[in-house]
Amino acid sequence: xxxxxxxxxxxxxxxxxxxxxxxxxxxxxxxxxxxxxxxxxxxxxxxxxxxxxxxxxxxxxxxxxxxxxxxxxxxxxxxxxxxxxxxxxxxxxxxxxxxxxxxxxxxxxxxxx
Amino acid sequence: xxxxxxxxxxxxxxxxxxxxxxxxxxxxxxxxxxxxxxxxxxxxxxxxxxxxxxxxxxxxxxxxxxxxxxxxxxxxxxxxxxxxxxxxxxxxxxxxxxxxxxxxxxxxxxxxxxx
Numbered sequence: 336x337x338x339x340x341x342x343x344x345x346x347x348x349x350x351x352x353x354x355x356x357x358x359x360x361x362x363x364x365x366x367x368x369x370x371x372x373x374x375x376x377x378x379x380x381x382x383x384x385x386x387x388x389x390x391x392x393x394x395x396x397x398x399x400x401x402x403x404x405x406x407x408x409x410x411x412x413x414x415x416x417x418x419x420x421x422x423x424x425x426x427x428x429x430x431x432x433x434x435x436x437x438x439x440x441x442x443x444x445x446x447x448x
Numbered sequence: 449x450x451x452x453x454x455x456x457x458x459x460x461x462x463x464x465x466x467x468x469x470x471x472x473x474x475x476x477x478x479x480x481x482x483x484x485x486x487x488x489x490x491x492x493x494x495x496x497x498x499x500x501x502x503x504x505x506x507x508x509x510x511x512x513x514x515x516x517x518x519x520x521x522x523x524x525x526x527x528x529x530x531x532x533x534x535x536x537x538x539x540x541x542x543x544x545x546x547x548x549x550x551x552x553x554x555x556x557x558x559x560x561x562x563x
Binding site for chain 1: 454457481483485539549550551554555556
């Protein structure tokens, strides 16, 4: 079974703090993704990576950055957290093939006070 | 850009009965994939069913089946013999065959199953 894990299920931070969310997958997937999930908006793509050190902006990259130094690990960074970044963050991974689906982690519910 | 619309924010069904969740999408492409994902409360999102646009036959997975109407750009999910464990948020998603990094999600439908 594919396993995608995220470093925290719940996180509370203060405005202005630097926040790191980490995601690890164990299936040697090339692609990794960070989504933000908000009620009524579904999932929106923040960033994705198709290889080590490679990244592409998604629909809502503002206020976020990412890092992929190893194939299995993809980090989402909030340089200076703001209250409007309070949300559920989902990581996903997939193979490169066009037939392949994405596998999701359990999510991190981030609250910025 | 492709968009996915789920017009039912909430649905409920009696245990053992059948429920249909609606999804429509907008695209100019002819070849793509459609997905239904399930997100149980406080649990991981998992794939329920997948449909490839070039296949006319509707996908089925046990009690889950889809009604794929390509011309109408409609992709509904039917859950038969509903169980308490089916209670979850359900997301419809679209992905182009040409760009497997760009998956578009609907807003979700929260399904409640009544005992």
